[in-house]
Amino acid sequence: MANTVLHKADTRGFADHGWLKSYHTFSFAGYYEPSRIHFGALRVLNDDSVAGGGGFGKHPHDNMEIISIPLEGALEHQDSMSNVATIKNGDIQVMSAGTGVQHSEYNKNTDEHVKFLQIWVFPNKRNVEPRYDQVTLNPADRHNQLQQVLSPNADDAGVWIHQNAWFHLADFDKSISTEYKIKGAGNGVYVFILKGDVKVNDQLLNTRDGYGIWDVDGFSITAESDAEFLLMEVPMEFKY
Structure with missing residues (x-):
């Protein structure tokens, strides 16, 4: 029996x-x-x-x-590893702290907002050497299919992190x-x-809703309207 948690958009904290x-x-x-402290390794x-x-x-x-x-x-990024970079829609950036x-x-520009998702995942290794990476993705590769944008493997599509996690974007x-299909044993998926409007199994989700599902081998996703979403598969049990 699947376990689930629903976070409607208007129940989020706001600053x-x-x-x-x-x-x-x-x-x-x-x-x-x-x-609402975390969803598995998603902090x-x-x-x-x-x-x-x-x-x-x-x-x-x-x-982290x-x-x-x-x-x-x-978005302009600078860090103590001497990286200076700008990321925009179509890019994904990762930093292993x-x-x-x-x-x-x-914000690189003075005349427009920059909007982005900031995501933290607990690592499976502590005190690794800090690293930075970014990649530019092809948005066409997520049209009516799941585009992998993050994994545990450096030679896979997208960026990689120190965790048994996979992210996918879809349009x-x-x-x-x-x-x-769940990729890692014991993992769950947080859908954002x-x-x-999107249905995950029988649960209808709307813009900016979040939905966690675990203790399953997989689940169905159906667009009830034209829709964009992010899937974040992470371990539900982990050591930190």
Whole structure:
């Protein structure tokens, strides 16, 4: 029997800092909800909008896999590993914080917002050497199919992290359906709807809803309208 958890879009935490508007699916900063600390190894799912010229000044991280997926605009990244890069829609960025890293993120443009997902995953190895990577994806490869954007394997499509996790992006036309098969034993999947209406098995989800499902071998996904969504498969039990 599948276990599931539903997080409707309007139940997320919200922080308005003027230059930053951030919705928190899981407890983060000033938002604390004991029932929503994490989904397995998925610790943070923040839906961020940064005003023109705004950004996060240099700050530290350690022992966390940090993934950024830009949705609109351009985000400039700098870090203590001497990386300077700009990511935009179609890119995915990963940083293994490991033994410790400092970084900053700013809206590259002054005349438009940058919108992106900030995702943290607990690693399966502590104190690794910090690393940074980004790749540019082909959006056509997610039209009516699942596009792998993250895995545990450096030679696979997308970026890789220190965890038995797989992420997929999809852009489905109305009525398109597919089956998702769990890749890692003991894993679950957190589904996040970027736009539109989607059914996971019999559960209807709408824009910015989140839905976790585990203790299954797989599940069906059907677009009830034109829809975009992200699947995050992660271990449900892990050591940190």
